[in-house]
Amino acid sequence: MKIAIDAMGGDFAPLEIVKGIEQARDRYKDIAFQLYGTENKVKPLVQNWERIELIPTTEVIEMGDEPVKAMRRKKDSSMVQAAMAVKEGRADALFSAGNTGALLSSAIFLIGRIKGVDRPALASALPSFNGPHDQFVFMDLGANAENKPSHLYQYGILGSFYATHVLGIKNPRVRLLNNGAEEDKGDEVHKTAHMLMKNAPSFNFIGNIEARELLEGTADVVVADGFSGNAALKATEGTALMMLKQIKNAIMSSGIKGKIGGALLKPAFRDVQKKLDYNEAGGAVILGVKAPVVKTHGSAKANAVANTMGQIKTMIDNQLVLDIQTYITAHKEELQSGKEVLHAQLTD
Template sequence: MKIAIDAMGGDFAPLEIVKGVELARDRYQEIEFQLYGTADQVKPLVKDWTRINLVPTTEVIEMGEEPVKAMRRKKDSSMVRAANAVKAGEADALFSAGNTGALLSSAIFLVGRIKGVDRPALATALPSFEGPHDQFVFMDLGANAENKPVHLYQYGILGSFYASHVLNIENARVRLLNNGAEEDKGDEVHKVAHQLMKNSHAFNFVGNIEARELLAGTADVVVADGFSGNAALKATEGTALMMLKQIKAAIMASGLSGKIGGALLKPAFKTIQKKLDYNEAGGAVILGVNAPVVKTHGSAKANAVANTMGQIKIMIENNLVGDTQTFVAEHADDLKAAKQALQNEENA
């Protein structure tokens, strides 16, 4: 399998990208890596060219650039060239730590949407601290600031496939992020989405979920509109990091006995910290396009890059995109049926 890599994207590119690729090359014998980037910056960093190829490019899409304009104007950028390689079938997947908006644009306009999917979404796996599974799928994380009910319905399908094909969760429990557990909560979009999902046979919908329950293990897939999903993700990450920081500060200020107790608890804190660390989890996936497209954190270091390569490997091996394409095509009538059931209910 071949992965096209934007070697110039990210806060620490190309150094950490190249180091991560070499780590992944040594871990995964089945993968060939295509590095797209500025030759005089990338070439000196590669220590061993085994299963690594450099494709020279002359442009870089910077973090602060307007996504669509950058994608269209910088056709010889590392990201656009890598995306076009996937589009042309020269690579099986696309990876970047660069400009999220530009990567979304490249995924949608170059790699292309799956037929029947109206809006691809950005998804990630977050930790579950209770329940039967260690992780759950959370989407949309901001690919679409506004959504229609049908988009949220389709996210249920996409998230369920990711849960089964990558996280090995069968019959995933799907819940809709809302401001209350009752089905009549929320604005009109969420009320209608709830009814569409409730009447669907395409996935296992088990109702609404509030943001405070996200990490409690009561769902395997949590569906959100892009605005709410992005806000909830950042609030969750920020709260977790601040709590760990405050616990450490309290221990250090509690005298000798507190420091001794903290030292004894250090392994437990390390376990929690590791579970919350995005470097361990891999990247966010753009679901609903015709190939695996994965974005890791802009500040990701080599280990995060390597872990994301392993995540992409699982997606390719388990035919995530192909099975999703088939399912969406075969169940196009399910959405029509759900809409009709909703209409009948309103008429009654």
């Protein structure tokens, strides 16, 4: 399999990207890597060219660039050329740590949507602390600021597929992020989405979930509109990191007894920190496009890049995109009838 890499995307590109790709090359013997980037910046960093190819590009999409304009104007950028390689069948998947909006635009407008998927979404696996599984799927994380109820319904399908095929969760439990657990909570979009998902034959919907429950292990897939999902993700990450920092500060300022106790608890704190570390989890996946497209954190280091290559390998090995395409095609009438039933209920 071949993975197209945007070597210039990310806060520490191209150094950490190249280091991560070399780690992945040594770890995964059946992957070839295509590095797209500025030749004089990327080439000196590669230590071993085994299964690594450099495709020189002359432009870079910066983090502050307007996504759609950058994709259209910077046609020889590392990101756009990597996306074109996937579109034209020269690569099987696309990876970037760069501009999220530009990557979304490249995935949707260059690689293309799966027929039947109205809105591709950004999904990530987050840690689950008390449930039967170590992780759960959370989507949409910001691909779409606004969503229709039918989009949220489709996210239930896409998220369930990812949970089953990549995380190995059988019959994943799907919940809808809302401001209360009751059916009648939320705005009209979320009330309507709940109504549509309640009797969904396509996935195992078990009701609403509040943001405070996200990490408790009560869901395997959490569906959200892009605005709420992105806000909840950042609030959760920020709170977790701040709490760990405050615990560390409290231990260090509590005298000799506190420091001894902290030293004894250090392995436990390390385990929790590792579970919350995005470098361990891999990247966020754009679900609903015709090939695996994965975005890792902008400040990701080599370890995160290497882990994300393993995530992409799993997606390709398990034919995630092909299975989604097959399912959407087979259940096209079911999805359409669901929308028609919903419309009838709303206009009754």
